[in-house]
Amino acid sequence: MISINEAFSILENLNFAPREVEVSLLEARNHILAETVLSPINMPPFRQATMDGFALCLHDDLAYEIVGEVKAGDVSNEELQPGQAVKIFTGAAVPHLAQAVIQIEKVTVENSILKLQENIKPETNIRQKGAQISANDIALAKDTFLNTAAIGFLAGLGFDQVKVYQKPSVAIVITGNELVEVGNPLPDGKVYNSNTIMLQTALLNADFDKIKTYQVKDDFESTKTTLEKAITENDVVLVSGGISVGDYDFVGKALESLEVETLFYKVNQKPGKPLFTGRRENKIIFALPGNPAASLTCFYIYVLPTLRKYSGISASYGSTLEKKLAHDFVVDNPRAQFLKALVSDEEVTILSHQDSAMLNSFSKANSMVFLPEGKYEVRQNDKVLVFSI
CATH class of the missing domain: 3.90.105.10 (Molybdopterin biosynthesis moea protein, domain 2)
Known part of the structure; x- marks a missing residue:
């Protein structure tokens, strides 16, 4: 570990x-x-009016003769003379002999005569060619x-x-004879397969949409065959369940037989201790715990930064913020903990229902508080490390 x-x-x-x-x-x-x-x-490809108004060929008087109109998308070949103006609209090309645009609110118009309230400086309300x-x-x-x-x-x-x-394609491999697809009756001894749609949602929310799902029963040969197919067809493989050491946990043995290099197996943390990470050539395999909250914790902490790195996105592991704890909290655990939490304003609250199988508190969380292993108490207003999710 x-x-x-x-x-x-x-x-x-x-x-x-x-x-x-x-x-x-x-x-x-x-x-x-x-x-x-x-x-x-x-960009812009021409001198452009920044607002509705009148394009002016400037002179010393406050009165101008209106001789035309330029809408957005039009090209004016009008050869303006000093003292002449054209009505113009936002985004339209300013005639090349016009030196300024006066907004419509600052003028009065009588027949075809435009009167300014005051003189205007050259280049006012004109966006120059190539300004951006x-x-x-x-x-x-x-x-x-x-x-x-x-x-x-x-x-x-x-x-x-x-x-x-290119972003990586991702396989989700779900193991377990106890799983029943949602929408079906739930027999005794069975549980609904929530991890597939949970992990799909987490991937889609992070803009990873090339996803294939696979389901395998708890026996060695079908586990090996399905994993081989998932690794061959995808860049990153997420396996949910079957990585522990029970009699019916075949994922570890199957990965070994497929010559997947073990990068690490078991991390001193809660939840998510049995996390496996391996590699075969340029393919990455994460075997996540089967318990939903533990699986999602490992996804946010380890999988998501790796997917971003695979996509050329600058990603760091262990990127945290410091927030004040809204309440006292007692720590008594030999493993470091990722605790579902809710950040509001400058405080963070550790939520109830922290069991690795429980998603109800995760559904309210927007972060995870990291607390090192040991026996100690964290006091209200103490700063703690927070992972955003």
């Missing part, structure tokens, strides 16, 4: 070579850019995270596809 920090260190030292793939902008959301992108155009970016400048650098704004920026420059680092 290893410590949590030793487990983190092993995972941090893993090296992956993310694959590049060209995808549509919509598919590229929340991916990492795999190339530096240069702007093919100036010039053609051939770097639009986004390689390794940029493509959030909503980045996707919109690329679309505004005319891109419809971009190269990103």
Whole structure:
């Protein structure tokens, strides 16, 4: 059994070579850019009115003759003379001889004569050509995270596809003869299979959507066959259950027979002690505890950072915040604990129902409090380490 920090260190030292793939902008959301992108155009590509009003060819008087109109999307070839103006709308191209745009609220119009309240400075309310970016400048650098704004920026420059680092495909392998699929009657001695949809949801919430699910009964040959198929077909394999040392826990033996290298097995923590992590070539296998809360804890602490790392996203293990504890809490445990908790304002509250099989408190949690092993008491307002989930 290893410590949590030793487990983190092993995972941090893993090296992956993310694959590049060209995808549509919509598919590229929340991916990492795999190339530096240069702007093919100036943005804006022309001098642009920043508001509704009138484009002016300036002169010394406060009165101007209105000689036309320019809507967004129009091109005006009007050769304005000093003292002339055109009505213009937000985003429209400013005629090249116009030097300023006066907002509509600051003028009066009588027939075709426009009157200003005061003189206006040149370039007022005009966004210059290339003000945001010039053609051939770097639009986004390689390794940029493509959030909503980045996707919109690329679309505004005319891109419809971009190269990103491909996210890993993920297998969920569920073991256990005691499992019954939800929606069916529940016979005596059986429990519903909650881990499949729970892990699917956790993956989808983190924007990992290439997911395959597999279910296997508790015997060695079917466990080995199913695991071989899952490892062959996917980049990362999550096994739920069957990793302990019971008579009907065949996952460990099956992984050994499939020549999966053990990176570590068993971590000095609660919940999630029987966590297994292994590797075969560039494939990563996590055998998670079967108890739902323990499985989800290990997912957040170990699996999710690894998936992000596999995707080219900068990820760190053990990334925590410090928060004040809202109440006293007594620790008496030989293992370090990840406790379901709720952060509100600057405080964190440790929730009840911490058993590794219980999800009801997890459904209310937005974080986990980390408490080292030992016998001690944490007092109200003491700072504790918090993992966001």
